[in-house]
Amino acid sequence: MERVGHAPSCSQPQLFSPGLATAARLASEGATVVICSRSQANVDGALAHLRGLGHTAVSGVAANINTAAGVAATLAAVAAASATLSRGLDVLVSSAAANPVAGPVLDAPDSAITKVLDANIAARTLNGEGERQHTTTAP
Numbered sequence: 001m002e003r004v005g006h007a008p009s010c011s012q013p014q015l016f017s018p019g020l021a022t023a024a025r026l027a028s029e030g031a032t033v034v035i036c037s038r039s040q041a042n043v044d045g046a047l048a049h050l051r052g053l054g055h056t057a058v059s060g061v062a063a064n065i066n067t068a069a070g071v072a073a074t075l076a077a078v079a080a081a082s083a084t085l086s087r088g089l090d091v092l093v094s095s096a097a098a099n100p101v102a103g104p105v106l107d108a109p110d111s112a113i114t115k116v117l118d119a120n121i122a123a124r125t126l127n128g129e130g131e132r133q134h135t136t137t138a139p
Helices: 018-028 040-052 068-083 110-132
Strands: 008-012 032-037 058-062 091-094
Touching: 018 032, 018 040, 032 040, 032 068, 040 058, 058 068
Parallel strands: 008 032, 008 091, 032 058
Antiparallel strands: none
């Protein structure tokens, strides 16, 4: 049963993560899925996993979504995947995050706090600004 109807979606998973499980579920529901990871090996592994499950409407891009260039590369991949569908992005699943230290936040060095804020807040803002240009508007 395809409930999503080939809606373009973008997932940024690690090879074995909630993001990959979400990408698999979206693909099983009929979504066209674009995988993004900083590592080409992770992209290749995720695509092999999804294709091994029988999902064919999947593609991927290696890009760091914590940078404007990475966001642009990811959105270009989404645009390419959705060009044949004449639709924009319907779903974004972002499981990218950073937490460089373990322990109480008050004990973390300033550099770790900066990395957490950059990866978990600033990057999401960059993504949101770019994705808004590619999203579909529900009637």
